[in-house]
Amino acid sequence: MTSPIWHPFTQHALQPDMTRVERAEGAYLFTNDGRRIVDAISSWWVVTHGHCHPALVDAAREQGGKLDQVIFAGHTHEPAERLGEALIKLAPDGLDKVFYSDSGSTAVEVALKMALGYWHHMGETRRQRIVVMENGYHGDTIGTMSVGERGVFNKPYAPLLFDVDVIPFPHPGKESETTHTFERLLAEHPGEIAALIVEPLVLGAGGMLMYKADVLKDLKRICEAHDVVFIADEVMTGWGRTGTLFACEQAGIAPDILCTSKGLTGGFLPLAATLCQQRFFDAHYSPDRSRMFFHSSSYTANPIACAVAFANTELWRTEPVQARVDALTVEQARQIKKFDGHPRFENLRQCGTIAALDVKVADQGYLSNIAPRLYQYFQDHGLLLRPLGNTVYVLPPYSITSEDLDDLYHVLSNAPDVLGL
Structure with a gap:
């Protein structure tokens, strides 16, 4: 019997049998x-x-017998609150708020919407341009494909994607081309660039391309000088992969917005979080309901996933x-x-x-x-x-x-x- 399953990133005509x-x-x-x-x-x-890992298994088992799921709009629960506090303590300084979602792609979508919503509510409606790095990959939703490298991953969906500005990958010996291109874009489009999004130190799906921490530091410096939102996509690079808890630490920088998923639960359950500075929350804070942040998923801050993620942070603290x-x-x-x-x-x-x-x-x-x-x-x-x-x-x-x-x-x-x- 033929399986009804359609597998991701799989050409079934060449790989008909899956490893069970x-x-x-x-x-x-x-x-x-x-x-x-x-x-x-x-x-x-x-x-x-x-x-x-036994600690993660125990956390899922214990939470599953207490609270499995609850709408997160207008409600909260202990696993989400404990995890949020732990993430703020672990993350680079200056990140004050945590917004939960369910995958790396959605964490990045949230970050992009936070940045654009921020400028919109601050009255700077011309700031709509997003700058990305060549060969980047940020996910497979429409927004994340738009800020990723154009090519085989997303060619059939080109009509759905929005335009972005691209800076070259900082190949060894050519790092200055990256920063100079970014500065040139800022000079050519004054007051129009909303955010820069990068994968810190390692571009994963782009081919595990690696660059120096000094480049990351320079990009953050340029963002600060021009009041551009710096988004660090740490979905893959976080939780120790690059040698430190978060890759940004190696550049001595704190992003304005940080995206995390994958290792957030130790790989046990799907969960993502977008961490941001207080100013992004404040820009949406108003008696006017039309200024609220319009984003959610049905399973936002699932209690079981949050409990497991908190257990993961405890492993980092105690082991x-x-x-x-x-x-x-x-x-x-x-x-x-x-x-x-x-x-x-x-x-x-x-x-x-x-x-x-x-x-x-x-x-x-x-x-x-x-x-x-x-x-x-x-x-x-x-x-x-x-x-x-x-x-x-x-x-x-x-x-x-x-x-x-x-x-x-x-x-x-x-x-x-x-x-x-």
């Missing part, structure tokens, strides 16, 4: 046919501490999570160094717990024909690695062992010979 996973624990997935797979990409970058992140950062550096000078790999890079390299092939980019071959090769060797075209990245849970990483990188090093590259 029965259970998970730590860094491992277990299939119904008895295989163990190392989850080396944290199941799409969400699992931080490892699958089914040596940062030490695990630091150890994995060192281990990734050791592993990726083995490929230095390898004739079939290039562009070795690492940021915190994330390591990536490119396979040398003629057809590069997301639709490179090597991607499905590599994916199947890794599956055959008990590894969940999902290349971004010819880019192979390793982004595992912090519980992965050195032995598993040794095996993983050994399999990766043999890929060109086995696949005849």
